[in-house]
Amino acid sequence: MIDQNLSIFIYWLQGYPAEIASLLTFIVCAISILGACRFGYGALCAYNALAIVVANIQVLRLGSYFSTPESVALGTVLFATTYLVSDIITEHYGVKAARQAMIIGFTAQLLTTCWMVLCLAHPGVAYTSGITTELVKEQENIFKSIWLIFMPSARFFVASILSYVATQLIDISLYQWIREKTNNRYLWLRQNVSLFISGFLDNMLFSILAWIVLSPTPLSLRTVIITYVLAGCIVRIVVNVMGTPILYWSYRFVHK
Numbered sequence: 001m002i003d004q005n006l007s008i009f010i011y012w013l014q015g016y017p018a019e020i021a022s023l024l025t026f027i028v029c030a031i032s033i034l035g036a037c038r039f040g041y042g043a044l045c046a047y048n049a050l051a052i053v054v055a056n057i058q059v060l061r062l063g064s065y066f067s068t069p070e071s072v073a074l075g076t077v078l079f080a081t082t083y084l085v086s087d088i089i090t091e092h093y094g095v096k097a098a099r100q101a102m103i104i105g106f107t108a109q110l111l112t113t114c115w116m117v118l119c120l121a122h123p124g125v126a127y128t129s130g131i132t133t134e135l136v137k138e139q140e141n142i143f144k145s146i147w148l149i150f151m152p153s154a155r156f157f158v159a160s161i162l163s164y165v166a167t168q169l170i171d172i173s174l175y176q177w178i179r180e181k182t183n184n185r186y187l188w189l190r191q192n193v194s195l196f197i198s199g200f201l202d203n204m205l206f207s208i209l210a211w212i213v214l215s216p217t218p219l220s221l222r223t224v225i226i227t228y229v230l231a232g233c234i235v236r237i238v239v240n241v242m243g244t245p246i247l248y249w250s251y252r253f254v255h256k
């Protein structure tokens with residue numbers, strides 16, 4: 001019954017523009033981030049770790065938006081919120097804590113990749129006593145599904161970690177630098193400037209590594225820039241602007 005209702009909801013939502021699903025994604029992220037602020041630094045680290053892992057799975061799927069003629073890699077909204085969380089951690093807990101959260105996110109992606117590779121390495125069920133043909137076929141389909149999702153994650157892992165670590169360091173450092181230069185004023189300025197620059201660099205570096213340098217079937221540079229860089233940057237700019245109130249509201253939720 002639950003699976004059936006969930007399927008109905010998914011197909012119902014697919015009847016609307018992709019912007020609706022992305023907006024709902026952001027709303028869920030915003031509520032989760034503010035809730036994590038209430039529980040403290042550890043919860044914010046947990047959010048980032050989970051979001052990084054899931055976003056690297058979502059990026060395998062493309063979505064069509066009315067606002068852009070090109071397809072956009074999904075996962076952009078979710079992944080962009082990890083930079084917002086890094087800014088929240090920097091704002092309330094300091095640069096060192098933000099860098100530690102980045103390491104936790106890196107470790108989460110590393111462990112997920114290792115665990116799923118080892119899961120795929122297990123031999124499947126065989127036609128033995130008590131094992132039906134239907135069960136064997138079902139397990140074969142499950143194996144193929146997991147393979148399709150997690151085997152490409154080897155190159156996505158390398159690309160995402162290189163771009164994530166480099167651009168997160170840029171985001172954290174730039175955010176703190178603007179904060180010091182403005183004497184802790186203009187919260188909106190340091191958040192949007194740091195996220196725009198780091199987001200553009202992350203999209204560029206990750207896309208080139210994942211879809212050209214490390215891909216077994218490289219895409220053209222034009223396709224990568226239009227589909228994964230420019231369109232992704234538009235989404236991230238919208239997320240950054242919408243995330244500004246969340247950064248302000250975080251002061252109401254974070255316990256001092």
